């Protein structure tokens with residue numbers, strides 16, 4: 001692939017660290033669909049075109065491993081859960097968890113999602129009466145934690161939301177710094193940052209162990225994901241999952257299941273406040289289809305514009321903004337030779353703004369997702385949930401949650417960005433709005 005020359009020794013490492021979103025976009029504008037970026041000891045190959053993405057994530061997925069630096073750094077936090085394992089172990093765990101995410105199972109979560117959203121709506125209505133400004137991103141973290149923990153593990157951990165969010169904010173920054181360091185230091189070195197890392201992992205572990213201990217006390221009456229994982233036996237050895245393995249899976253699902261959807265909700269509310277015309281159309285759709293009552297699973301097909309708003313928000317602000325892979329065999333991507341061992345970067349942020357795929361890529365236009373316009377685009381022009389065998393297991397769960405929460409909230413409150421606010425998309429593990437999304441609430 002064409003080489004984008006960087007600084008001596010460190011290549012583009014500094015630019016990638018400082019402002020990866022704009023840096024990567026600029027590389028695509030200058031060099032096209034596949035570009036080689038020197039990054040100190042290794043090169044990074046950015047694959048931007050949807051056909052290349054499809055090749056790597058789906059069609060030739062078996063030529064690519066997830067064992068990049070980022071993966072190892074993430075393993076320091078999540079261990080060997082679904083997101084950060086590979087091979088036979090990953091496949092066993094995926095098969096074990098999959099039934100909990102079948103459409104029918106997920107449909108059964110609709111009620112819990114709506115009840116939780118309705119409680120938040122009541123809180124926001126009360127704030128509408130006071131006129132006070134607040135960071136709605138925090139409310140969404142609490143909401144999505146409650147939804148993920150009650151549906152998957154039968155335990156509401158939202159009262160620990162503040163501790164979890166504080167630990168996660170620090171961990172995201174720490175993990176992201178480590179994976180953009182030329183050589184990450186051993187965590188055994190007694191540095192203050194490493195001690196803080198241990199304390200933060202410790203507070204997440206306490207939440208997870210609390211969930212598991214609660215279940216051990218009440219076993220028998222549950223049929224959820226946690227129960228399935230606790231009862232599963234290995235086909236060959238007949239053994240149960242070890243405590244460590246259980247901890248890794250629960251923590252992975254808790255983090256992957258709430259951070260991303262909380263961030264998607266915050267971005268969506270920001271966009272709706274910036275585009276009052278779209279918000280009015282959405283309010284009309286909700287009034288027409290629901291007439292003021294809370295949505296149910298059966299209402300989902302009618303909420304077409306709400307779905308399109310969610311899709312467009314995930315295009316502009318994909319919470320999982322970049323994925324990485326390593327080539328385990330030599331390969332050809334977009335006509336370019338990819339050597340064995342090459343590090344690949346695949347970034348929804350970049351592909352979702354690809355100038356030859358999307359008209360006015362920076363513009364917010366939910367109607368891009370009208371079926372006829374969608375059919376005109378390649379499959380991987382939009383892939384906020386990844387694709388192929390490692391596609392997000394919570395894909396349906398997340399889309400349903402986003403639509404139900406929005407449909408519940410928007411009928412009862414309008415959120416307006418406080419004036420003069422500049423919100424920066426900040427890439428860590430997920431793409432977060434910094435310094436949050438500060439709003440006031442009013443009644444529609």
Ligand code: HEM
Pocket residue numbers: 066082083084094148252253256257258260261264318319320323324384385386387389390391392393394395397398
């Ligand atoms: C994997 C995005 C919500 C659990 C992934 C991947 C992406 C993604 C892009 C693939 C990573 C890769 O290929 O390297 C998102 C987004 C979400 C979301 C944007 C919300 C808007 C959820 C939810 C759950 C979840 C709600 C669980 C309830 C997982 C798990 C994996 C995963 C366990 C690893 C799957 C595997 O490798 O087998 N997610 N996700 N995610 N996601 Fe999600």
